[in-house]
Amino acid sequence: MSEQERTPTQWPEMTVPGWQALYLQLQADVAELDPYARVSVLEVEPYLHLHVDHADGLVLQQVREACFTAEGASIRTCTVCGKPGQMLPGPDGTLPAACPEHQETAEPDRTPTQWPEHVGGPGWRGLYLQLRADVAALDPHAKVTARSKFGTLDASVVEADPPVLEQIRELCRQVRDVSSRTCEVCGEPGGPARPHRWIWALCPVHAAMPEREMRAEMQRVREDEPYALGAATFGTWTVSHADGSETVWILHRNRTELLSNGVHRGIERIDTYPAVGTVARATLYGTGPGEVVAAPVTRIRPWYREEGE
Secondary structure, eight states: OOTGGGSOOOOOOOOOGGGHHHHHHHHHHHHHHOTTOEEEEEEOSSSOEEEEEEOOTTTHHHHHHHHHHHHHHHHTBOTTTOSBOEEEEETTEEEEEEOGGGSOSSOOOOOOOOOOSOOSOGGGHHHHHHHHHHHHHHOTTOEEEEEEETTEEEEEEEEOOHHHHHHHHHHHHHHHHHHHTBOTTTOSBOEEEOSSSSOEEEOHHHHTSOHHHHHHHHHHHHHHSOSBOOTTOOEEEEEEETTSOEEEEEEOSSOEEEEETTEEEEEEEEEEOOBBTSOOEEEETTSOTTEEOSSOEEEEEEOOHHHHO
């Protein structure tokens, strides 16, 4: 072990009074696992953001888990007094956690969750999109965080209307459970596995793959079936919709056209490109502006000639 590796973490001073207890507990937990572990504090607000720079390999995952626990606690702990609280959206972004006594008196922003394009691998795509749809149906203004963590699709409620809060929490619990048994690469039955550096949810086939090959397979699936089209996704794409219909979008540098219900029409302007879970809107030649051309998108894939024959 080098001299640098034998230097314990020099913990910076905690400037948030309500987090002193959880911060001191984190230091104690890390020191008990590995007195020479090094942890960086990347951010303090709106929540504690930590990174494990070094730890003994035998306890590395446990040190990471201790950091994840502290990060999660900071989301639910009032920054002023240390009592249970919650993060609320503010005019310039998410506000740090506060208990009811210390929450801002102004009405919180009621814009919906800005969901990441995807979480985890393509095998979780259906689970993730269903979670988004179910949350929006219960409370379109609910705030939910989602990330890949320890082989699960880890979703947590930041804010929701009280009458449906517990229902949304249950949705998050269900998706965590199901994702832990669903291969991130292909969607087949699987389970937690650590064939490489990280914990994944994988089927036996993908758990046996070298990491580079497994990541390449994930990327291939994503490229073959993208979540969204845009100004730079040139090609011809078959787009499936929630009502069972399909449209073909011809997006070339010199022309944009749409094939829908057997009718081939030119596109004057695309107002909203097709994206899974949304409604595509475009102005077609000879139509009014902002025409809804299809039901919500469920799948996007390359168009092949045999489909149109």
